[in-house]
Amino acid sequence: MTAQLIDGNALSKQIRADVARRAAALGARGVTPGLAVILVGDNPASQVYVRNKVKACQDNGLHSVLEQYPATLSEADLLARVQALNNDPAIHGILVQLPLPAHIDAHKVIETISPLKDVDGFHVASAGALMVGQPGFKPCTPYGCMKMLESIGCNPKGKHAVVIGRSNIVGKPMAMLLLQASATVTICHSATPDLAHHTRQADIVVAAVGKRNVLTADMVKPGAVVIDVGMNRNDEGKLCGDVDFDGVSKVASAITPVPGGVGPMTITMLLVNTLEAAERAAQA
Numbered sequence: 702m703t704a705q706l707i708d709g710n711a712l713s714k715q716i717r718a719d720v721a722r723r724a725a726a727l728g729a730r731g732v733t734p735g736l737a738v739i740l741v742g743d744n745p746a747s748q749v750y751v752r753n754k755v756k757a758c759q760d761n762g763l764h765s766v767l768e769q770y771p772a773t774l775s776e777a778d779l780l781a782r783v784q785a786l787n788n789d790p791a792i793h794g795i796l797v798q799l800p801l802p803a804h805i806d807a808h809k810v811i812e813t814i815s816p817l818k819d820v821d822g823f824h825v826a827s828a829g830a831l832m833v834g835q836p837g838f839k840p841c842t843p844y845g846c847m848k849m850l851e852s853i854g855c856n857p858k859g860k861h862a863v864v865i866g867r868s869n870i871v872g873k874p875m876a877m878l879l880l881q882a883s884a885t886v887t888i889c890h891s892a893t894p895d896l897a898h899h900t901r902q903a904d905i906v907v908a909a910v911g912k913r914n915v916l917t918a919d920m921v922k923p924g925a926v927v928i929d930v931g932m933n934r935n936d937e938g939k940l941c942g943d944v945d946f947d948g949v950s951k952v953a954s955a956i957t958p959v960p961g962g963v964g965p966m967t968i969t970m971l972l973v974n975t976l977e978a979a980e981r982a983a984q985a
């Protein structure tokens with residue numbers, strides 16, 4: 702391995718310490734930042750993520766409420782819960798864990814969250830703000846990826862960035878943030894005929910697909926920076942990303958691991974967004 706490891710746990714620790722300081726300062730003014738997390742159903746992966754989020758709040762002086770509902774919860778009842786949290790002054794951020802059961806329209810649920818409390822950055826208003834460069838919540842995963850680039854002094858300006866994946870929660874906002882940072886951005890997806898042709902030209906590659914070994918060493922330009930968003934399980938049930946880490950880390954100049962890379966940074970940026978929502982509410 703020749704690449705520098707971009708340690709998401711270490712960077713998270715630094716940023717979370719700052720969050721904890723600012724949360725304490727707000728607390729001294731009588732405002733405790735509050736996050737509500739709603740989990741519907743019993744998806745085991747979702748339970749792990751949600752528990753990590755609640756624990757991160759506790760560890761850094763944020764108040765959190767976890768609401769768990771059975772998979773049979775009706776859409777109307779979920780919308781009513783979101784509306785109640787919109788009106789709850791102790792709650793500054795609302796996160797509805799995805800995926801939701803099939804009988805619930807996730808889009809409708811997200812659009813019901815007040816944009817002022819949309820700490821996931823998934824609301825159309827947040828996505829639109831990002832698109833036109835207005836203030837708004839940035840989606841936590843791409844936001845965390847930008848912080849990881851910054852942490853190693855990688856300024857995207859003038860670089861060619863290739864994003865693999867175009868989902869509304871990762872790929873698309875990732876591309877927008879890189880564009881905002883003045884990279885030249887290529888977005889690849891399942892209908893891209895020759896993925897390697899694009900990735901080989903990239904100074905920065907972000908893989909956000911959800912399939913193992915989407916990016917292998919032969920697809921990477923020597924010295925490129927590689928960010929692995931993927932969360933998959935290998936044949937032994939071990940957590941792994943989209944990137945062939947062993948191969949690519951011999952070619953890249955810097956690379957994020959899985960676990961311990963983008964995952965913890967996603968939670969860290971959720972704390973940052975919640976803190977900022979509370980700071981804004983305290984000013985208003």
Ligand SMILES: NC(=O)C1=CN([C@@H]2O[C@H](COP(=O)(O)OP(=O)(O)OC[C@H]3O[C@@H](n4cnc5c(N)ncnc54)[C@H](OP(=O)(O)O)[C@@H]3O)[C@@H](O)[C@H]2O)C=CC1
Nearest residue numbers: 842866867868871890891909910911930931932963964967
């Ligand atoms: N670490 C973290 O904090 C987070 C990790 N994740 C993980 O990141 C991964 C992506 O998540 P998400 O964006 O929600 O996933 P989606 O399934 O919504 O999107 C996957 C994207 O990958 C594209 N794709 C699929 N196959 C290929 C291929 N062979 N070549 C190129 N592109 C392909 C799809 O293209 P098309 O649009 O054409 O279908 C789609 O745009 C998952 O592993 C997920 O678990 C997600 C969120 C947070």
Ligand SMILES: Nc1nc(=O)c2c([nH]1)NC[C@@H]1CN(c3ccc(C(=O)N[C@@H](CCC(=O)O)C(=O)O)cc3)C=[N+]21
Nearest residue numbers: 749750753796797798799800821960961962964965967
């Ligand atoms: N409304 C909503 N917001 C989300 O932000 C959201 C979501 N729904 N649905 C699912 C995805 C996925 N996601 C992760 C967060 C942290 C880790 C994480 O902490 N990963 C650890 C490992 C965790 C483990 O051990 O399984 C790591 O990479 O080191 C992973 C994945 C947030 N998501």
Ligand SMILES: [Mg+2]
Nearest residue numbers: 961962963964
């Ligand atoms: Mg990770």
